[in-house]
Amino acid sequence: MVLRSTRLRLHVGVSRVHRWLALIIGVQLLLWFASGLIMSVLPIDRVRGERLVERVSPATLDQARPRAPLDLVLREANKPAREVRYRLLLGREVAEVELADGAVVLQDAETGKRIPPLNAAMARAVAVQAYRGVAPTPSIRAILTASTEYRAILPAWRVDFPDRDATRIYVAQNSGRIVAVRNGTWRLYDFFWGLHIMDWKNHEDFNTPWLIGFAAGGLALAIAGSALLYFRWPRKRRRNK
Known part of the structure; x- marks a missing residue:
C-alpha cells in the first residue's frame, strides 16, 4: 500500500x-x-545564390604572357607576405598578395605596381560579369560596417540587382572578389x-x-x-x- x-x-x-x-x-x-x-x-x-551568380571565373591565365619577377612583386607589397596568387580581374592579370597580417593587396602582374582598391564602376562590372540572370542595370553602394546580412570583408561594395529574387552581390574592395551573395531565399x-x-x-x-x-x-x-x-x-x- x-x-x-x-x-x-x-x-x-x-x-x-x-x-x-x-x-x-x-x-x-x-x-x-x-x-x-x-x-x-x-x-x-538557391540559398547560396549559386543559381544566379558564377563566383569562380572560367578564364585561364596566358602562359606566354610576361610577368614581373616574384621578388619585385614582394618588394612592391612592402610588407611580409604569406601568399601570392595570380588571377584575372576584368580581363587584367593581377597578383593577389596576402600579407602576413591577413590584409590583401592587388598588384599588376606585368609591372608589379600596386593597384588601388576597386571603385564603384569596377565592382559593378565584376558583379555584372558574374550575374547569370536578366535584370536592368544594378545599383551600387559602399558597405563600411557589418550587418545581419553581411559580416565578411570590409569595406565592400554591394551591387543590387532588381530581379524577382532581390539579388545582392558583395564585392570586396581590396581584392575585387565576390565575397557574398544574398537573395530572398537566403533572407x-x-x-x-x-x-x-x-x-x-x-x-x-x-x-x-x-x-x-x-x-x-x-x-x-x-x-x-x-x-x-x-x-x-x-x-x-x-x-x-
Missing part, C-alpha cells in the same frame, strides 16, 4: 513537471520543428535560422543562454514524458483466487 501511494505521488509530480515544461517551452519547440523543416526544404543552392533561411538558434538579433551565436536553457528544458520534457509513459503503461493484473 505504501509503495502504491509513493508511486501515485511520483506520478502526479512528474505529470505536473511535464505540464509546466510543455507550457513554458512548447512554443519554442514548435518554432524549432517549423524552422528546421523550412530550412531543410529550401534548396541550398528567409536566415530569418528561420535566427529563430532556430534563438539569436534574434545577429543570427550567428549558437551558444546563447536562451538556447542552452530551452534545450535543457526540452530534454527534461522528454524525460518527464518517458516517465509518464512508464507510469501509465497498462500492466497485467493477477486475479486473487
Whole structure:
C-alpha cells in the first residue's frame, strides 16, 4: 500500500513537471520543428545564390604572357607576405598578395605596381560579369560596417540587382572578389535560422543562454514524458483466487 501511494505521488509530480515544461517551452519547440523543416526544404543552392551568380571565373591565365619577377612583386607589397596568387580581374592579370597580417593587396602582374582598391564602376562590372540572370542595370553602394546580412570583408561594395529574387552581390574592395551573395531565399533561411538558434538579433551565436536553457528544458520534457509513459503503461493484473 505504501509503495502504491509513493508511486501515485511520483506520478502526479512528474505529470505536473511535464505540464509546466510543455507550457513554458512548447512554443519554442514548435518554432524549432517549423524552422528546421523550412530550412531543410529550401534548396541550398538557391540559398547560396549559386543559381544566379558564377563566383569562380572560367578564364585561364596566358602562359606566354610576361610577368614581373616574384621578388619585385614582394618588394612592391612592402610588407611580409604569406601568399601570392595570380588571377584575372576584368580581363587584367593581377597578383593577389596576402600579407602576413591577413590584409590583401592587388598588384599588376606585368609591372608589379600596386593597384588601388576597386571603385564603384569596377565592382559593378565584376558583379555584372558574374550575374547569370536578366535584370536592368544594378545599383551600387559602399558597405563600411557589418550587418545581419553581411559580416565578411570590409569595406565592400554591394551591387543590387532588381530581379524577382532581390539579388545582392558583395564585392570586396581590396581584392575585387565576390565575397557574398544574398537573395530572398537566403533572407528567409536566415530569418528561420535566427529563430532556430534563438539569436534574434545577429543570427550567428549558437551558444546563447536562451538556447542552452530551452534545450535543457526540452530534454527534461522528454524525460518527464518517458516517465509518464512508464507510469501509465497498462500492466497485467493477477486475479486473487
